Amino acid sequence: MRHQAQSLRGLTALLSLLLVMLTTALPAQEAPPSGQDYAELATLLENDATRQQLIDQLRGLQAAANPAPLGLQGEVPASEIAAQSPSGQTAEQVSLARRMAAATGSLAGDMGRQFAALSGLVTGWFASDDSAVEAAATTSVNMKAVTAALLNLAILVVITFVVFWALRMLAGSAFGRLSNWARGGSEKLAILRTTVGVAVAALLDVIVVALAYLAGTFVAPLLTEQLGADATRLALFLNAFLIVELAKAGLRMFFSSQYEGLRMLPVAAEQARYCNRFLAREAGLIGYGMLVLVPVLNFNVSQAVGSGAGTLIMLVALAYAAVVIVRKRQVLREALTERANASYGPLRLSLLLLARIWHWLALAYALLVFAVTVLHPETALPYVALATLETLIYVGVGLLVSVALGQLIGKEIQLSDRLNASMPRLQARVNTYVPTGLKVIRALILILVVVLSLDAWEFYDLAAWYATTAGAQTVSALIDILIILALAALVWVLLASLVEHKFSPREDSTPAEAARGETLLGLFHTTMAITIIIMTTMIVLSEIGIEIGPLIAGAGVLGLAIGFGAQKLVQDVITGIFIQLENAMNTGDFVSVGGNSGTVDRVGIRSVALRDLYGTYHIVPFSSVDAVSNFTREFGNHVGEYGIAYRESIDDAIVQLEAAFEELKEGAHKDNILAPMTVAGVTALADSSVNIRVVIKTTPGNQWAVGRAFNRLVKMYFDKAGIEIPFPHTTLYFGEDRDGKAPAGNIRLADERVVSTQDGNNG
Template sequence: MLILMFAPPALAQQQADAGGEPAYGSLADLLEDEASRNALIEELRGLEAARTDQAPGVEGAAPPVEIAAQAPSDQRPEQVSFARRMAATTGHLAANMGDQFAALGAAVGGLLGGGEAAAEGADLAPVDLQEAGAAAVNLAILVIATFVVFFVLRAVARPSFRALSGWALRGSEKLAMLRTIVAVAVAAFVDVVVVALAYLAGGFVSSLLVNEVNADATRLALFLNAFLVVELFKAGLRMLFSSGYEGLRLVPVAADQARYCNRFLANLAGFIGYGMLVLVPVLNFNLSPALGSGVGTVIMLLALIFAVAVILKKRTVLRDRLFARAEQSSGPGRVLLRLLGRLWHVLALAYAVLVFAVTVVDPEAALPFVAVATLLTVVYAGLGLLISVVLSQLIGKEIRLSDRLNAAMPRLQARVNTYVPTGLKIIRALLLVLVAVLVLDAWDLYDLAAWYASEAGGRTVSAIVDVLVILAVAALVWIGLASLLEHKLSPKEDADPAAAARAETLMGLFHTTLAIAIIIMTSMIVLSEIGIDIAPLIAGAGVLGLAVGFGAQKLVQDVITGVFIQLENAMNTGDFVSAGGNSGTVERVGIRSVAMRDLAGTYHIVPFSSVGAVSNYTREFGNHVGEYGIAYRESIDDAIVQLEAAFEELKEGPLKDNILAPLTVAGVSALADSSVNIRVVIKASPGMQWAVGRAYNRLVKKYFDQAGIEIPFPHTTLYFGEDRDGSAPAANVRVLGDSRVVDTQDGGR
């Protein structure tokens, strides 16, 4: 049946090569026959099933043929246990390695035997030593010429690399990462140009060798292709781990660490690349496929041993560095770094063993898949690391605003330096998730394109983007409105403490109200975007608001009254006021109440709804109003002179800075029962009128005493009346405990 399948194409190809027309007619005759057509379909399906069974790492692939053959008759291949499948796979791997090493031994033995019989027994093609020597010389000439041109071009480009590195290290630290990215991009372009020019030079030498000495063009092309792939990979390594130019190094490590990583990966890439892309194909074509396959296995085994040795050697070193970096981080980044520090060697060893296994089992199908997946993983992780480093540097940089803007909105800079790093941290976390998803997709563990094409995937991505935009807009609205309130309410630099206290009170009140409103609105919109029906929430909030409105009328009245009291600047923290039947110094002005402490130290909390009027004793200035009484027989003018003298001494005392105006003598305010009252007014600083009054009272008493002016105390005059003739009748005065009677008219007896 296979002859029926491949004979027509082979015949067509032979005729085409011979210069004739392809045998399309024979193929048409084959397809016209129903029996032949059905047989051909069955054979194609069988070949497809066998190919699928041999392709590891492909999602949905059937188990290998060996596993299917070992399954019970009533059990499908996919129902075989995981342990049995693993055992079959490892057995297949061991069998392949054994076969390849046996074939390699036979091939080497045939080569060393030197006879044609030994070569035929080892399935080796006959070797013409003269031709092999000439081919080796031609290949050596190409290798030397290509690498000489490459190293010369690298030496010519070295000053440009040095200049780019110096430019990246100079300048402001704020744009350091941007300059580094630009410098690395330019250096990478120069590096790629150097590799391309060396490749072209090698191609020119190859064409000369082919034309002049009839060299094999295929062997020379194998080296040139390997050179291009390996050196481009090394150029990518130099972008990450540039050891000689600090400014062209994307990975933030020291020079010795970068040099070690670059040398290790470059040596490994060169060993595997030139061995698998040059040596193995040459052996396959010129000697024996078995020999080439065995040499490829040896190359990969040596690379595996070298990689395992380096990983185990540097296990603790890299772990300690990751732990040290984790101590400098916080949040999820710290946890991930510590987890990576504990498991990095396990992941690296698993990857190395995986590459070796797929190379031995099925290099033609699985190795390209692993190579592409590895390349995509490196690209995704590199871009993610680069963006993460940029974001980390931006997070650590403090945003500074102009002095004029800080004076108008003093809290704007602190607010921006709070929300911008938070937003960058969210972006970095989302970037980490995206890199993980892309890596899983590269290894066919997750089909990102199919998920995104589905309705659920598109809706999820759209919801995430919408939520991020909503949160960003909410943050901008909060920053803008809060800064506008600060601009309107912030006191000027020369404002008095009372105005500053009032501004702080109002800003706290409005900030709280604004924050609650923005949080509620943003939460509702976000819930709506992620698919939650907010209509019941709105209805429930309306009912709850109505219930709260009826049950908390007093609270609402407190809040509204408090807002108007603050807008009218009735009281501020530190004022001495009388409100709601209590007097004291204001210690706190809240949303619904004011807290005061009176002279006795009692702490009063007065709701704003109970405040009918506010009497503020500490606004702009205060007056000491004194009433000083003198006896009726004293001179009013002399008393006023003494009052003024006492004020003059007061102005020279420790309270002189609190006296705002000259003494005001209002004059005689009352003719009281036993005194003539004189009123004076002293204008003092707000809150200091009581201290000024106490000091002035002391001086008034002092000066009145020196001038002999009597400050009367209450007197009682007894009057016993008169007779008709105008004489006063006798008064009978008795002393308690004495029976004698004193006659006031004749002096008593």
């Protein structure tokens, strides 16, 4: 008991000494300890047992006064959970639900204590005189000093904001001119003008805030010297003014309500005005409240009152945010849904999902900010504010770059007529690859924004990871791979364009030259694509750390094995190369190869594709091609043989054939006939006809059409001249009886009448 009494007296003396040392700067100071307190403290420290006991008690008081901070997600420290657990389990062994319950209980307890202290102070101010005196004595509030401090602070606030508003009015004309300039001009460069205008306007906004801040810093020393104002309180306001107004300037970049041309986000003026007003109010309430009011209350009133005021401020901000989010949830949902309907792919699904759950995410974010701010206002509020600001900057810059790329590139790229004539596939190729590249860039921007945002919220330390060897190598490899892929695409476009420029048919090209060009285009495109893909794959594999030497050696061995096992394939390729070198066939030719005849649809490396007259598609390997019969090379001949009866004149028949050819030359096929008709003469004295052959030279591939038209005219002219074209016929003989009479023959006519004939009656 004696030791406990001594330790208690020593503790009291030590606490009194510490209070004197810590409160020398406060307006109301405690009386210094007496000499007896120092003597008791010295006696206490001489005893080992009492000294250790005093040390333990001091550590307990320190732990009670400064509890271990909770994590930003509300995690309870491991020691506290272990102490609460009857079995002494560690934080990892205790369930997540219990840790959440402990964090929730701590939050509720802190809020309860803060509101109780704030309520006690307010009740003391408005109670009776005796109770008011007692409350004032308890909280050590010097109302006169507080009133003077508030008056000095009010003077600085008024002067600073008057200067700020005056400068804003002077800069209004400049903002208006910038807005008109950004809205003018071509639509294709609208995003560039908007970006430049917003950047200049933001710079002016920052200059205005800085000038107002400098005016406040000029007035603050005067107030300190003339009125005895506390420089610390004035500095608190000026710092808060700089932070809050710069934040509002950042909001005006995205939601400029007065100047439409200086608004980055594509929203209507009314929506921009509402969003700007809401976010500016939240920034002002939280910024000025937590950075000015709470520190002043902590210093002049008490720590409990300041904490209670901070909790009240955050609760009001939370309630206001919740009301606005719930009220506007449908408006933003409809806007996101409309944007999603105009998109496609993963972006459309993401926007539709965000449209349904955005208000829940916003409410969860507001609750998280409120919770961490109430639990740890000194560390959590700067952390949340900085992380939110960085996230907004990343998202804004990413959105700006994405929109700028979309507007600069446009929906379709138009090339000149000269380029389209020499390289007809270039425009289609560019309009295919450029949007694909734009999608890749947008995806990379989205990934980068997510990575940087998570780093801002300290899910990981991106800078520390990049400082490691693995991080630096990974980033370098990713950048190299992107550059390699971009260069591969560029090389493909250039080479393909050069090949097209060389082999594409021109206006003065003959049909044969055009067909040859189409064939070589397909062959070169296939070869270049395979080569570029293989080389790009090898280089990318080497960039990610895979040794390509063994792969190349293995590919050589594999190729040798395939060469022995697939001799037919090698023969196909080699034969196809020689066929192309000899220009034996081209796309569009009518050929006969490998027992199949048809029009050439495609000539590849190892096979040719034919389409016959019935529409059947044949693929013929080159190894099965012994000979190529091309019916559409340089010219074609219609060779016709026309038979006449033996009693007809051959010369008259030739005259009619020439007359039919003269009419043919004046008809629809006059451009397809290359030379006069050649009459080869009589080619055969057949069983029932005399055959006359003629030859008509035509353009390649048109010999069959010319022949069909000539056959029609020959029939018409022979009929007109009465020249018989023999055809097979049969003579019926009924025979005779012994008396020389023919038997009766029944003949059925077209009108179904039956005529009976007798030899002697009808002959």
